[in-house]
Amino acid sequence: xxxxxxxxxxxxxxxxxxxxxxxxxxxxxxxxxxxxxxxxxxxxxxxxxxxxxxxxxxxxxxxxxxxxxxxxxxxxxxxxxxxxxxxxxxxxxxxxxxxxxxxxxxxxxxxxxxxxxxxxxxxxxxxxxxxxxxxxxxxxxxxxxxxxxxxxxxxxxxxxxxxxxxxx
Ligand SMILES: [Zn+2]
Numbered sequence: 339x340x341x342x343x344x345x346x347x348x349x350x351x352x353x354x355x356x357x358x359x360x361x362x363x364x365x366x367x368x369x370x371x372x373x374x375x376x377x378x379x380x381x382x383x384x385x386x387x388x389x390x391x392x393x394x395x396x397x398x399x400x401x402x403x404x405x406x407x408x409x410x411x412x413x414x415x416x417x418x419x420x421x422x423x424x425x426x427x428x429x430x431x432x433x434x435x436x437x438x439x440x441x442x443x444x445x446x447x448x449x450x451x452x453x454x455x456x457x458x459x460x461x462x463x464x465x466x467x468x469x470x471x472x473x474x475x476x477x478x479x480x481x482x483x484x485x486x487x488x489x490x491x492x493x494x495x496x497x498x499x500x501x502x503x504x505x506x
Contacts, residue, residue, distance in 0.1 A: 362387065363401045363457045370501055376490055379497040381504055383419040386427065386497060388490050394464050396435045396489055398427055401459035409446060409458060420460065423500075427462050430496040437464035 366372030379386035389397040441463040445452040
């Protein structure tokens, strides 16, 4: 369990990504979704990405749309929207992936292991019985990207439905 966030590894991997040229949470700005960026959801307040370097299949990154780095910078509306989308995301992942549990967490600052310290984001990571040894986590990092577009296609309709519900 203590290796779940393996932030040193995550930073190492993400430094090699072309997405690092800009803030990943700005990808697909103005669009409600974009497969290329693994953007599942965007509204005025919230952005949801499928993590390109997941610890588990269905690992989400959930952020305020505003480029803010600290939890103290959030205003009340964003606070509420973040918790709502985390709750809805758990329900969506449960429906499609039937995990046994979740880790939901926040790394504030590089020293705490934030891969993108300039833009506050929560990790939502589905967990299954027996998935917690370090080798399994490493194996997931290598094998999950092959299936990530399938996961995106699987989750997208539910997030878009959520978006319509928010708008309506
Ligand atoms: Zn940003």
